[in-house]
Amino acid sequence: MNSKQLFFLLLAYCCWVGCGNGNALPILSKPITENGVSSFERISDFQFIDQDSQLITPATFADKVYVVDFFFTSCPTICPTLAKEMKRIYKHFETEDKVRLLSHTIDPKRDTVGRLATYAQNLEVSSDKWHFVTGDKTALFEIADDYFNIVLEDPSVPEGFDHSGRIVLVDTNGHIRAFCNGTNPEEVDRFIKDIEQLLEEYKAI
Amino acid sequence: MRIKYRLTASLAALLLFLFFYSCKDTPYQQGKILYEISCANCHMEDGSGLEGLIPPLADSDYYRQNILESACLIRNGMEGKVVVNGRTYEQPMPNNDRLTEFEITNILNYINSAWYDDLPYVKLADVRRTLNACTE
Numbered sequence: 001m002n003s004k005q006l007f008f009l010l011l012a013y014c015c016w017v018g019c020g021n022g023n024a025l026p027i028l029s030k031p032i033t034e035n036g037v038s039s040f041e042r043i044s045d046f047q048f049i050d051q052d053s054q055l056i057t058p059a060t061f062a063d064k065v066y067v068v069d070f071f072f073t074s075c076p077t078i079c080p081t082l083a084k085e086m087k088r089i090y091k092h093f094e095t096e097d098k099v100r101l102l103s104h105t106i107d108p109k110r111d112t113v114g115r116l117a118t119y120a121q122n123l124e125v126s127s128d129k130w131h132f133v134t135g136d137k138t139a140l141f142e143i144a145d146d147y148f149n150i151v152l153e154d155p156s157v158p159e160g161f162d163h164s165g166r167i168v169l170v171d172t173n174g175h176i177r178a179f180c181n182g183t184n185p186e187e188v189d190r191f192i193k194d195i196e197q198l199l200e201e202y203k204a205i
Numbered sequence: 206m207r208i209k210y211r212l213t214a215s216l217a218a219l220l221l222f223l224f225f226y227s228c229k230d231t232p233y234q235q236g237k238i239l240y241e242i243s244c245a246n247c248h249m250e251d252g253s254g255l256e257g258l259i260p261p262l263a264d265s266d267y268y269r270q271n272i273l274e275s276a277c278l279i280r281n282g283m284e285g286k287v288v289v290n291g292r293t294y295e296q297p298m299p300n301n302d303r304l305t306e307f308e309i310t311n312i313l314n315y316i317n318s319a320w321y322d323d324l325p326y327v328k329l330a331d332v333r334r335t336l337n338a339c340t341e
Contacts, residue, residue: 076299080247080255122257158299
């Protein structure tokens with residue numbers, strides 16, 4: 001192989017690698033080293049109950065990508081806007097079976113299964129696709145951390161909870177691949193494109 | 206000389222533009238700002254509400270029939286069922302006791318002007334009388 005051939009081979013390789021990386025959505029989860037192999041932190045195991053009294057665990061989302069947020073039904077601040085944007089995501093992927101949505105209440109004392117069922121019904125969404133979950137309060141607050149969300153109990157804010165309205169995208173490996181501010185429609189537009197891009201990645205395999 | 210003339214002409218055009226532009230602006234600026242701070246989170250910036258959870262304020266038969274009474278709802282919140290445009294809503298509305306009667310009047314006038322063509326100007330005196338008679 002002469003130097004010219006080598007040059008073109010290298011060029012082709014760079015293009016291939018470059019393109020590959022360009023199409024892949026980055027993994028945003030924390031890098032870790034497991035038994036000497038570097039990988040990324042996964043979402044911790046969880047067990048919650050949804051609006052149909054179904055047990056929701058990571059197995060619920062096996063082979064699915066899912067979109068996560070935190071809210072509570074009596075929230076007078078960012079939640080209705082967040083719900084409106086989540087509903088937009090829901091509508092966009094209504095017929096895409098690989099996409100699911102998961103909303104956690106941070107007010108399990110008031111947000112019972114019955115109340116979540118009414119909420120979901122009034123939002124006109126199917127419980128197979130969009131799970132509204134409640135459960136142990138500590139577990140709910142702790143899992144928020146895994147999803148890059150901050151949840152705090154704060155008596156000085158309306159209705160007593162402070163939380164960030166972040167919407168997060170989790171892939172089939174439990175890795176976070178994208179997030180956005182769920183109260184900003186332009187960011188959510190971009191986020192929807194990120195979901196589409198991730199779905200393309202699975203189709204390409 | 207000619208440059209001076211041109212300058213005057215463009216200045217006049219600019220003033221005319223600004224004049225018409227400002228006339229097109231919303232006449233209830235404070236009401237709009239207060240609406241965005243106190244109401245838009247739930248009722249949305251365009252007054253459309255949210256599905257079966259939060260009733261609309263734009264094109265709402267309930268609002269149309271209860272303009273002054275809405276002052277009480279803004280101040281004291283609301284619980285129980287309410288039917289708006291044929292649909293039943295039961296999500297409680299939080300109270301807002303920090304708003305003055307003057308600010309509530311401005312909010313109502315903003316709502317009236319933003320989403321209705323035919324609703325009358327709401328007077329402070331009427332809002333005051335209604336607020337004094339609110340049943341909690």
